[in-house]
Amino acid sequence: MSGTGERVTIKDVAARAGVSKGAVSLAFNHKPGVSEATRERIFAAARELGWAPSATARSLSSKRVDIVGLALCRPARLLGLEPFYMDFISGIEGVLAERSCSLLLRLVRDLDEEIALHQEWWRGRMIAGAILVDFREDDPRVPALRRLGMPAVAVGHPRLTGPFPAVWTDDASAVAEAVRYLAALGHRRVARVGGPADLGHSAIRTRAFADTVRELGLEEARQIATGFDEKEGARATRTLLLAADRPTAIVYDNDIMAVAGAGVAAEMGFTVPDDLSLLAWDDSQLCRITHPTLSAMSHDVHHFGAEVARVLFDVVNGVDTGGHQVPTPSLTPRGSTAPAPGA
Amino acid sequence: MSGTGERVTIKDVAARAGVSKGAVSLAFNHKPGVSEATRERIFAAARELGWAPSATARSLSSKRVDIVGLALCRPARLLGLEPFYMDFISGIEGVLAERSCSLLLRLVRDLDEEIALHQEWWRGRMIAGAILVDFREDDPRVPALRRLGMPAVAVGHPRLTGPFPAVWTDDASAVAEAVRYLAALGHRRVARVGGPADLGHSAIRTRAFADTVRELGLEEARQIATGFDEKEGARATRTLLLAADRPTAIVYDNDIMAVAGAGVAAEMGFTVPDDLSLLAWDDSQLCRITHPTLSAMSHDVHHFGAEVARVLFDVVNGVDTGGHQVPTPSLTPRGSTAPAPGA
DNA sequence: AGCCGCTGGTGAACCGGTAAAGCTCCGATT
DNA sequence: AATCGGAGCTTTACCGGTTCACCAGCGGCT
Numbered sequence: 001m002s003g004t005g006e007r008v009t010i011k012d013v014a015a016r017a018g019v020s021k022g023a024v025s026l027a028f029n030h031k032p033g034v035s036e037a038t039r040e041r042i043f044a045a046a047r048e049l050g051w052a053p054s055a056t057a058r059s060l061s062s063k064r065v066d067i068v069g070l071a072l073c074r075p076a077r078l079l080g081l082e083p084f085y086m087d088f089i090s091g092i093e094g095v096l097a098e099r100s101c102s103l104l105l106r107l108v109r110d111l112d113e114e115i116a117l118h119q120e121w122w123r124g125r126m127i128a129g130a131i132l133v134d135f136r137e138d139d140p141r142v143p144a145l146r147r148l149g150m151p152a153v154a155v156g157h158p159r160l161t162g163p164f165p166a167v168w169t170d171d172a173s174a175v176a177e178a179v180r181y182l183a184a185l186g187h188r189r190v191a192r193v194g195g196p197a198d199l200g201h202s203a204i205r206t207r208a209f210a211d212t213v214r215e216l217g218l219e220e221a222r223q224i225a226t227g228f229d230e231k232e233g234a235r236a237t238r239t240l241l242l243a244a245d246r247p248t249a250i251v252y253d254n255d256i257m258a259v260a261g262a263g264v265a266a267e268m269g270f271t272v273p274d275d276l277s278l279l280a281w282d283d284s285q286l287c288r289i290t291h292p293t294l295s296a297m298s299h300d301v302h303h304f305g306a307e308v309a310r311v312l313f314d315v316v317n318g319v320d321t322g323g324h325q326v327p328t329p330s331l332t333p334r335g336s337t338a339p340a341p342g343a
Numbered sequence: 344m345s346g347t348g349e350r351v352t353i354k355d356v357a358a359r360a361g362v363s364k365g366a367v368s369l370a371f372n373h374k375p376g377v378s379e380a381t382r383e384r385i386f387a388a389a390r391e392l393g394w395a396p397s398a399t400a401r402s403l404s405s406k407r408v409d410i411v412g413l414a415l416c417r418p419a420r421l422l423g424l425e426p427f428y429m430d431f432i433s434g435i436e437g438v439l440a441e442r443s444c445s446l447l448l449r450l451v452r453d454l455d456e457e458i459a460l461h462q463e464w465w466r467g468r469m470i471a472g473a474i475l476v477d478f479r480e481d482d483p484r485v486p487a488l489r490r491l492g493m494p495a496v497a498v499g500h501p502r503l504t505g506p507f508p509a510v511w512t513d514d515a516s517a518v519a520e521a522v523r524y525l526a527a528l529g530h531r532r533v534a535r536v537g538g539p540a541d542l543g544h545s546a547i548r549t550r551a552f553a554d555t556v557r558e559l560g561l562e563e564a565r566q567i568a569t570g571f572d573e574k575e576g577a578r579a580t581r582t583l584l585l586a587a588d589r590p591t592a593i594v595y596d597n598d599i600m601a602v603a604g605a606g607v608a609a610e611m612g613f614t615v616p617d618d619l620s621l622l623a624w625d626d627s628q629l630c631r632i633t634h635p636t637l638s639a640m641s642h643d644v645h646h647f648g649a650e651v652a653r654v655l656f657d658v659v660n661g662v663d664t665g666g667h668q669v670p671t672p673s674l675t676p677r678g679s680t681a682p683a684p685g686a
Numbered sequence: 687a688g689c690c691g692c693t694g695g696t697g698a699a700c701c702g703g704t705a706a707a708g709c710t711c712c713g714a715t716t
Numbered sequence: 717a718a719t720c721g722g723a724g725c726t727t728t729a730c731c732g733g734t735t736c737a738c739c740a741g742c743g744g745c746t
Contacts, residue, residue: 054468057734080426107440124399376723399701
């Protein structure tokens with residue numbers, strides 16, 4: 001019927017129900033001031049006309065928005081590959097949907113672009129708040145966005161996230177657990193294939209790894225920083241395994257690189273886990289579909305996302321609940337870790 | 344400085360530049376009617392005050408929105424696992440970003456919820472148009488959303504997408520190519536592990552598969568419909584391999600299931616590709632990080648997404664360019680396919 | 687009878703932009 | 717000298733809601 005016709009507004013509904021715009025507004029927002037009878041008439045009219053309030057107009061006058069922003073600053077192909085983000089996003093979405101809120105997503109090339117985007121979003125009143133991820137050491141977003149006064153929740157260690165309420169996992173403890181586990185299996189040379197050096201959590205893990213190795217009296221450990229993708233993961237693995245003092249165990253900073261590493265090991269004639277133990281991070285289904293299955297430091301990424309969304313709502317509503325630590329990734333032993341050869 | 348203070352509006356900028364609101368609006372929209380000198384003053388004022396136009400107010404009066412919607416109706420954990428969507432989304436994003444447009448994303452549980460969401464989005468003038476995916480046979484969204492008159496682009500075969508401009512790949516030809524390739528390698532019993540039966544493209548592939556098998560005179564083929572996830576992919580593979588007339592080659596409808604299938608094969612003592620050939624779909628990095636690497640029907644999902652976004656822009660701007668077929672997935676042979684045993 | 691307070695509304699102002707009509711110079715045209 | 721036209725702004729009326737001040741009834745109380 002309606003075709004592409006003129007869209008129906010609150011005025012039409014008001015006219016049809018025989019009341020004023022104000023009454024319709026009150027009814028639709030479940031505010032007192034309209035009798036049950038008129039409320040019904042209004043809803044009936046709205047239903048008949050197929051009307052829904054214009055979010056645009058509403059947020060202009062009420063200054064409320066039901067959208068939160070998320071900008072991701074990673075190469076697109078990596079995002080597609082890494083299960084982490086989609087899982088994380090779906091966790092966020094779950095909570096947002098409960099509050100009939102949507103997620104505005106944007107991929108950006110660099111942090112400057114991200115800062116500009118948030119300014120545009122926030123000043124343009126397009127979002128109620130934002131989720132910030134992938135913090136660097138001395139992240140330029142912290143001063144820039146603090147100045148905006150935009151509600152935001154930061155995913156990362158409080159040391160990195162400045163004034164923003166943070167949600168994070170205790171990566172240092174998790175790394176320590178990983179190394180201890182491998183040491184307990186008799187491994188004396190444990191290497192690590194980490195993420196980009198400029199990422200805050202990479203630095204945290206790198207230090208924790210080194211500390212734990214020293215603490216346990218293991219041999220000096222080799223750590224390689226990579227771009228998080230499978231190619232670099234493979235190359236790093238190859239480098240490690242070609243060295244004279246090659247490790248008997250390797251810890252990876254995500255699951256992609258671990259899977260790639262397993263491939264390299266096989267290709268080079270090493271048997272996992274007999275010759276070489278591999279331990280992944282950010283456990284996803286990926287770790288379960290390979291052969292052998294990958295042991296991993298697993299955590300509930302979906303739940304992580306949900307928690308982030310919940311904290312963001314608090315911040316938007318002016319409730320400062322401070323930071324939240326979500327459960328530390330915990331060891332899930334599977335088929336890729338075993339006692340060190342000859343141990 | 345500004346803290347959470349009152350947000351600056353066009354009026355403040357106008358005052359500071361010593362002009363009227365209208366002039367500021369003209370300047371910011373690059374419309375004629377302001378001299379170069381004033382334009383500069385206006386921009387300077389805006390910069391000093393840190394002002395950006397309110398997208399909300401703008402879209403209320405101009406009826407233009409710079410947001411497009413995408414609702415995904417799949418279990419969250421599957422989305423996280425399957426590289427397809429993130430890759431697809433990043434393709435969309437690439438084109439959107441060029442036009443400084445953002446993507447509104449929402450995960451929904453069922454098609455009714457999706458329909459309701461689109462009504463809300465469209466009637467609420469929150470989006471300029473939408474991207475529809477995962478079409479069913481006789482999809483309920485077609486009649487419901489057609490009535491809305493919302494600009495939308497459909498991802499799927501035109502037979503399924505009703506009046507919406509479609510962007511699709513020729514799955515039938517691709518399936519045929521896959522089967523022909525395996526037949527050429529001497530395989531006589533080729534099975535297929537497909538996606539959910541109610542998905543339109545599953546039906547198309549199923550029929551094309553059966554047709555091709557018949558046409559080539561291969562043995563009657565077994566096809567199993569699954570939920571697209573790795574568990575069902577593994578189970579289907581197990582079922583197929585346990586049968587007396589087990590296939591010597593299996594085609595999968597996505598890469599996740601293929602990887603899971605490779606795992607099952609190994610676990611059951613079959614060597615890929617000597618005993619069994621595997622062929623994946625939706626080739627992603629995933630196929631390259633396993634051992635052996637997976638042969639796949641690959642297509643450029645990123646580009647697919649980009650094309651979808653481009654068509655959506657056309658539709659939104661009233662340019663009906665009709666449907667667009669993007670390149671047919673093509674065979675990328677890797678390590679998981681080989682001549683049939685004994686062939 | 688007069689006044690109060692409550693319920694169920696109404697009307698107008700406002701949110702921050704855009705768009706179109708109107709007004710003012712100023713140089714060129716007739 | 718009078719007219720025209722166009723560049724460069726200003727004015728004003730929206731867009732579609734929300735919000736708030738105000739008001740009409742009406743029953744109850746003194």
